[in-house]
Amino acid sequence: MKTTRSEKLFKEACELIPGGVNSPVRACLGVGADPLFIASAKGSHVTTVDGQEMIDFVESWGPMLLGHSHPEVTKAVVEAAGKGTSYGAPCPAEVELARMVVDAFPGMDMVRMVNSGTEATMSALRLARGVTGRTKVLKFIGCYHGHADPFLASAGSGVATLSIPGTPGVPESTVRDTLLAPYNDVRAVEDIFHLYGKDIAAIIVEPIAGNMGLVLPEEGFLKALRALCDTHGALLIMDEVITGFRAEYGGAQTRFGITPDLTTLGKIIGGGLPVGAFGGKREYMSRVAPAGDVYQAGTLSGNPLAMAAGIATLSVLKASDYAALEARVEAFAAELESILRGKGVPVTVNRLASMYTVFFSDGPLRNFEDVKNSDTEMYSRFFRAMRERNIFVAPSAFEVAMVSFAHTEEDFAKTLDAVRGIKL
Numbered sequence: 001m002k003t004t005r006s007e008k009l010f011k012e013a014c015e016l017i018p019g020g021v022n023s024p025v026r027a028c029l030g031v032g033a034d035p036l037f038i039a040s041a042k043g044s045h046v047t048t049v050d051g052q053e054m055i056d057f058v059e060s061w062g063p064m065l066l067g068h069s070h071p072e073v074t075k076a077v078v079e080a081a082g083k084g085t086s087y088g089a090p091c092p093a094e095v096e097l098a099r100m101v102v103d104a105f106p107g108m109d110m111v112r113m114v115n116s117g118t119e120a121t122m123s124a125l126r127l128a129r130g131v132t133g134r135t136k137v138l139k140f141i142g143c144y145h146g147h148a149d150p151f152l153a154s155a156g157s158g159v160a161t162l163s164i165p166g167t168p169g170v171p172e173s174t175v176r177d178t179l180l181a182p183y184n185d186v187r188a189v190e191d192i193f194h195l196y197g198k199d200i201a202a203i204i205v206e207p208i209a210g211n212m213g214l215v216l217p218e219e220g221f222l223k224a225l226r227a228l229c230d231t232h233g234a235l236l237i238m239d240e241v242i243t244g245f246r247a248e249y250g251g252a253q254t255r256f257g258i259t260p261d262l263t264t265l266g267k268i269i270g271g272g273l274p275v276g277a278f279g280g281k282r283e284y285m286s287r288v289a290p291a292g293d294v295y296q297a298g299t300l301s302g303n304p305l306a307m308a309a310g311i312a313t314l315s316v317l318k319a320s321d322y323a324a325l326e327a328r329v330e331a332f333a334a335e336l337e338s339i340l341r342g343k344g345v346p347v348t349v350n351r352l353a354s355m356y357t358v359f360f361s362d363g364p365l366r367n368f369e370d371v372k373n374s375d376t377e378m379y380s381r382f383f384r385a386m387r388e389r390n391i392f393v394a395p396s397a398f399e400v401a402m403v404s405f406a407h408t409e410e411d412f413a414k415t416l417d418a419v420r421g422i423k424l
């Protein structure tokens with residue numbers, strides 16, 4: 001068989017870049033495949049360097065809610081580039097994007113721009129620790145908050161209050177302060193607060209979990225977290241890096257009516273350029289340097305190109321019909337589930353807004369334990385069969401499929417046809 005350009009590039013990349021990729025999940029190791037190199041992307045489609053055009057349900061892992069190369073976003077970025085790419089001094093676009101973000105999120109009076117979701121969560125935790133004078137943080141098993149040390153902890157057993165580092169390089173002393181609970185398990189959170197309440201600076205939570213596949217918060221879960229934080233003087237950090245501008249324009253906090261103390265953003269806010277942000281109530285954000293004493297900084301933060309992409313993206317999104325997209329995705333996901341059911345395999349398609357995950361499991365899936373018990377081998381076969389049929393889905397059973405405003409009914413019909421044609 002002839003070597004493809006993707007195969008050639010990947011071989012070379014593996015010599016130069018660890019694993020051949022600049023972020024692990026792109027390597028497709030979990031699904032027994034090699035990555036395809038992308039040459040270009042437009043709307044709901046990506047085209048590989050070998051000319052394979054695919055319907056894209058990865059969307060750069062979330063940022064591309066408008067689809068790729070949206071003309072307004074492209075125009076804004078090109079115009080900004082002509083005026084210089086970085087100043088190291090404030091520019092008007094920073095104020096404009098900050099205004100848009102603060103207006104969109106009930107939990108934000110002020111916001112600080114950073115360059116990634118990782119920076120946002122890392123800085124929000126530092127702020128929570130600074131504000132409360134406490135060190136411990138409670139996170140949920142299966143939630144991902146970027147790759148900063150304190151968040152890279154996996155659970156011990158039982159009511160998981162014992163943390164061990166999730167990777168070499170993270171000191172035990174760092175994750176000792178990270179407390180873990182199963183998602184949707186209010187009892188476990190109560191137990192942890194009972195033991196450590198006075199030492200907990202913050203709960204950090206994905207208000208809709210998107211990094212163990214899509215797992216929805218059960219009725220009352222987020223509300224209970226809010227109440228526990230209030231009772232014990234801890235801050236509630238909602239990590240809306242995925243859900244911000246996606247669950248609805250104002251994020252999951254608007255959708256569910258629960259206001260956090262701090263919010264972290266990433267992905268969509270940069271329209272495909274590297275942007276993250278953290279923000280919250282004025283009394284807390286006033287503690288961030290140079291207004292306050294909690295240090296945080298960034299050479300390229302508030303970058304004019306990235307701000308331009310963000311402003312253009314949010315301007316278009318603000319006028320977009322989220323409810324209509326959600327209804328279309330609901331119909332599509334329901335049909336997808338029914339086609340797979342018809343094949344006699346265990347399947348549950350969790351979905352909300354413009355996100356869904358195909359779990360090969362009878363369900364329900366309400367935490368990481370449930371997710372882990374789904375059939376990942378079957379997902380790998382599903383991934384490879386879909387890719388052969390020009391449908392690009394996430395190369396991991398524990399990810400969310402992202403739908404954009406650019407996806408057409410024809411895209412959905414083609415995708416469903418592809419699913420009808422596969423054998424699992």
Ligand SMILES: *Cc1c(COP(=O)(O)O)cnc(C)c1O
Pocket residue numbers: 115116117118119121144145146147206210211239240241242266267276
């Ligand atoms: C992607 C993600 C992050 C990390 O963002 P990066 O830009 O990859 O650093 C943090 N939190 C959540 C919920 C995410 O999905």
